Amino acid sequence: KAGVTQTPRYLIKTRGQQVTLSCSPISGHRSVSWYQQTPGQGLQFLFEYFSETQRNKGNFPGRFSGRQFSNSRSEMNVSTLELGDSALYLCASSQRTGGFEQYFGPGTRLTVT
Amino acid sequence: SQQGEEDPQALSIQEGENATMNCSYKTSINNLQWYRQNSGRGLVHLILIRSNEREKHSGRLRVTLDTSKKSSSLLITASRAADTASYFCATDRAVRTSGSRLTFGEGTQLTVNP
Numbered sequence: 600k601a602g603v604t605q606t607p608r609y610l611i612k613t614r615g616q617q618v619t620l621s622c623s624p625i626s627g628h629r630s631v632s633w634y635q636q637t638p639g640q641g642l643q644f645l646f647e648y649f650s651e652t653q654r655n656k657g658n659f660p661g662r663f664s665g666r667q668f669s670n671s672r673s674e675m676n677v678s679t680l681e682l683g684d685s686a687l688y689l690c691a692s693s694q695r696t697g698g699f700e701q702y703f704g705p706g707t708r709l710t711v712t
Numbered sequence: 713s714q715q716g717e718e719d720p721q722a723l724s725i726q727e728g729e730n731a732t733m734n735c736s737y738k739t740s741i742n743n744l745q746w747y748r749q750n751s752g753r754g755l756v757h758l759i760l761i762r763s764n765e766r767e768k769h770s771g772r773l774r775v776t777l778d779t780s781k782k783s784s785s786l787l788i789t790a791s792r793a794a795d796t797a798s799y800f801c802a803t804d805r806a807v808r809t810s811g812s813r814l815t816f817g818e819g820t821q822l823t824v825n826p
Contacts, residue, residue, distance in 0.1 A: 603754075632812060642800065642816035654811030689754060696811045698742040698762075698804055703755040
């Protein structure tokens with residue numbers, strides 16, 4: 600099976616812009632979670648989607664949003680970018696929600712200038 | 713904020729030696745997972761141990777879990793240079809109805825010298 604894929608892999612944006620990141624889970628996986636990784640804060644949970652519904656949300660401002668489509672693919676959007684949003688954004692998929700192995704994609708490296 | 717702490721923050725050993733990394737956490741959990749990350753890339757899932765399990769093996773990896781002490785350890789035996797990476801523990805408090813949410817430790821940077 601193909602692994603989790605994320606596009607784009609690298610992105611440079613300017614403060615104030617918005618960005619959309621995409622994640623395709625492993626075939627058959629219905630849960631998709633998003634994480635942000637920065638040197639200062641480490642790995643932090645953003646949100647989880649299962650069957651097109653947001654199941655969990657981390658402590659991030661409303662500028663961070665996401666959605667999941669009927670084919671389980673997911674997108675996350677960050678509006679009004681700030682310098683502090685520069686990070687590696689990781690997507691993970693799991694067969695089901697609620698306590699199963701999560702398999703991560705390679706990440707999208709976002710740089711905000 | 714991070715749920716747990718990992719110890720040590722950095723570990724440097726010679727090829728063939730064993731490497732032990734520890735993870736402590738603060739709340740009750742459903743499971744604990746260990747991941748490896750090479751140099752800013754994606755995380756590779758290593759092993760999942762559930763709260764009712766005490767020990768689990770996978771190849772050269774051995775994970776223990778002590779829920780009374782809220783701690784876990786990852787042992788890599790007969791280490792190789794290719795094991796050089798950052799290792800993270802992540803706890804999941806999930807129950808089937810509440811969804812998943814991994815809380816990561818700060819990680820241990822393991823360097824295996826040839």
